[in-house]
Amino acid sequence: MHQNTFTQNPTKPVDVKDRSIGELIDAMTHTGFQGRKLAESVHAWNNMLHEKNLTIFMGLTGAMVPAGMRKIILYLIENRLIDCLVSTGANIFHDCHEALGMKHYVGSHKADDRVLFENGIDRIYDVFAIEKEFRDTDNLIADFVQKLDDRPYSSREFIYLLGKEIEQLGGNEDSIIVSAYRNNIPIFIPALCDSSIGIGLAIARRENCNLKIIDQIKDVDEITQIVEKSEKTGVIYIGGGVPKNFIQQTEIVSSIMGIEGGGHDYAIQYTTDVPHWGGLSGCTFDEAVSWGKISTSAKKVQVFVDATIALPIVSHALFEKTKYLKRTYPIFNWTNGSGNSGLEINYI
Template sequence: MQPTEPIEVSEKSVADLLLAMSKTGFQGRKLGEAFKVWLEMLEEDEITILMGLAGAMVPAGMRKIIAYLIRNRYIDVLISTGANLFHDIHEALGFRHYLGSENVDDFYLYNEGIDRIYDVFAYESEFNKVDCILADIISELDGVVSSRKFIGELAARVYRLASEKESIIVAAYESGVPVFCPAIADSSIGIAAAIADRRVVIDTIKDVEELTDIVVKSKKTGVIYVSGGVPKNFIQQTEVVARLKGVEKGGHDYAIQFTTDMPQWGGLSGCTFEEGISWGKISQKSKKVQVHVDATIALPVIVHGLQNVKRRSCPVFIWDRELKIDYGCLSHEVSACQGL
């Protein structure tokens, strides 16, 4: 057995602090271990890192952190709730979320046209303006497309309108990082589509095929789950789909999750990676860490620890009739690899 090592109070980087925390106990240790697993992923020559993003992360101020992860290719694929993408577009277009309070008369807020997300406020009228802008954009689109293709089309148009370029979908669009949103109707993007003069159809079964294709054609895969929900399951099930198609991947090779949920309630957001092994979704040999922590605490700390870490290489996705993945691109050369 190794002894724990008390953390000395001294001048140190966030990375050094996280490494020191990995030698302590409880969730501080788990946070440090998650950091070490993420570093291991970035050292791999041929790996695709997928992030599942749930919870109200964008209203809570995590938007630029996710954009930073994308631009620096600390993640390669994003699977998000529709709400996070809508709130990202909301801020890209110059609107804001505001510091509020959970101790408030909500009927008063309703009469004032203010929506509350725990201790964050936003104006309903501004949400409605964004709904209408998105409805106009969606009315320009046509065809049957995956959510990845649909979000790419939104990003191209939001980029032209954006006053704030540090957007999640704009960063993904510029960096060649695919963004999937399998439950896109369950958001204000779905509301905008419902009021649009709509000719475009979002085929979410095509999402299943495309994301599974990414996993099948990746040499190795690592997953990072912020909360859980639909994005977590959507990534997890790719291993099952691949197996039913005759490809045995053996489960994801690395896995990290930041969650406040617990396994005993039976929900996916709290289920353990050990449980995922029974489904073949997580490799028995995987490096895996689950941290029971509010992601708005974990993400700023870990991502600051990742600053200045240079990834060895990252995948470039070539979307043609058949998906091709090229791992020959260094992370700092990704824009050139994408031809941007």
């Protein structure tokens, strides 16, 4: 009798028992819907980590730091589960804020916002923060900016130096920006002006109108150099937005420059957005293949889930699966000349 090729792999109900998160993820591989996609994302990320000479990019959007995801990103950096971070300015601002000893607070989405405003409290859904403390951090960044040489900087250069400054000011050990500085992990912020870091830069510009600071086109050049000089690349997106497309478009820039990479080799995304509205945050990786942003043979996994649910589960599963892994990862050596940055990559 002819064997039906569609019914070779039956689903397996998840039973409740004493087991690790990694084991639970493995069990979810045999379920359906977003549970299975979450499991597939862990396996794809784990496979990336076992690849030789592969560079892993992460795009970070949303208010992940105020929501309590800061130490997870820190873990990914310090254990080289990612090699390059592209973030919104907001996440890095909030990280600086906490690194300097200030806090975000458990609040309520039902709070009366007029009362919060009268009391100087800002709300990020169900998280609170003190507006005066935010302004103190704005002014600290403005003061730091005025210590810099009057020349253009890429956001990578600027954030590297800001990380050094935060460390020298006694920034705590749990800081994304300080850890990236110490571990030579580049952080790009392609929409830096759209954040409280941008507010700090604007304050500095008002106080020193000749200040030249962030060259965002230099950002495009620098991150594209990483792709061009990497043997293979993988991408992981927390949300979508500007960081997602900024990483995606490196393959297009590279091909226009005559270096055909064929698209990123792995692609994972955790998002609550959907493709049928036509926006970038929800667009599928299949759509990205049509642009040449993702390889036609790439392992692609999109999980439609709140990242504050996915990140704790995924990171703990990866912690179990990579505990004894000796990964080959890139070391970035940047040189400056005539206002441009050159890059060499060595894998160790």
